[in-house]
Amino acid sequence: MTATAETTTGSRGSQPPVPDGAVTVTVKIRRFNPEFDDEPRWDSFDIPALPSDRVLNLLHYIKWYVDGTLTFRRSCAHGICGSDAMRINGVNRLACKVLLKDLLEKGGKQTTITIEPIKGLPVNKDLLVDMEPFFEAFRAVKPYLVTYGNEPTRERIQSVADRERFDDTTKCILCACCTTSCPVYWTEGSYFGPAAIVNAHRFIFDSRDEGAEERLDILNDIDGVWRCRTTFNCTDACPRGIQVTKAIQEVKRALLFKRV
């Protein structure tokens, strides 16, 4: 089968039989094809789905059996890799972690699910955004162990209490849900964003690391933690349940009292 840009059939041929208990839902997707579109447009698909399906299953159905040109990222499809962050019904979520039964309208009404690319990053195509600005901010906070002096001959030991201090921020999977839910990030071109601060926090409060001062200097900048307005969008968006705003506040406190 030859795929063309204008194809309107799915990439896996004819549609599979509709399973028992399936309901028809409308999936409304904000799409943009840089080769043909000047402006993003909305496409709607009526597709059969089970309440136990994830939103990612709906996107797969559309791509495989309805419109093969639909473009989105996904890799592991189980909430670990952080590839499929998107704006689902107006909030940032991983498509592989949202179940259809949580989105269904009550009383058997027709359900419409709105899916948009995450905001604040340039859209390459459909739900696929350019993540480079996000990773640039991540790299800028030195998200790696910084030490000085001679290497120890033995393992770097850490107490349970010291490990606990940054435990929450080790969970980050860099999906960009938090950063692209932040109103300051949407409008301000150079704010580091919550994800970069979370990853700085992970090393700033690590007792084995010696680069806390460098990172705090970076985050003390005009584009750093002081831009945070504590709107808690990031905490609400995080698919790993990281207390993102709390982590940002802890970095602010470390800067304020010059103490980690």
Added chain:
Amino acid sequence: MSLALDKPRQPRRPAARRSNGELYSWLFMRLSGLLLVVLVLGHLFIMNILDGGVHRINFGFVAGRWASPFWQFWDLAMLWLAQIHGGNGVRTVINDYARKDSTRFWLKMLLYVSMVLIVSLGTFVIFTFDPNISN
């Protein structure tokens, strides 16, 4: 389709400036906010509730109050703190929402000029107020 930013997500960011300016401005907002709660609520209480409230305020009332250095200082502190607190807040709003560097610059200039004008005019009036001006 997207926002028109002058430097949208620039690939290289400038080195950290090692300045505590943003920290102090953040801290000032908290401390001045606390002080303003006392100053402004006290002001509103004296002006609007105590002794017949707003109806007794006239030239003589203001002249009587500003004869005392305490009320002069109260009003001066309220003027400066409110103006800088509010101005700093608007500055962050401009920083967040201005899409072009030139818009950002000119809005901030307008803000700073208005702040300086109001603060200096108010300070001038408080210190040079002449209760015998009608004579």
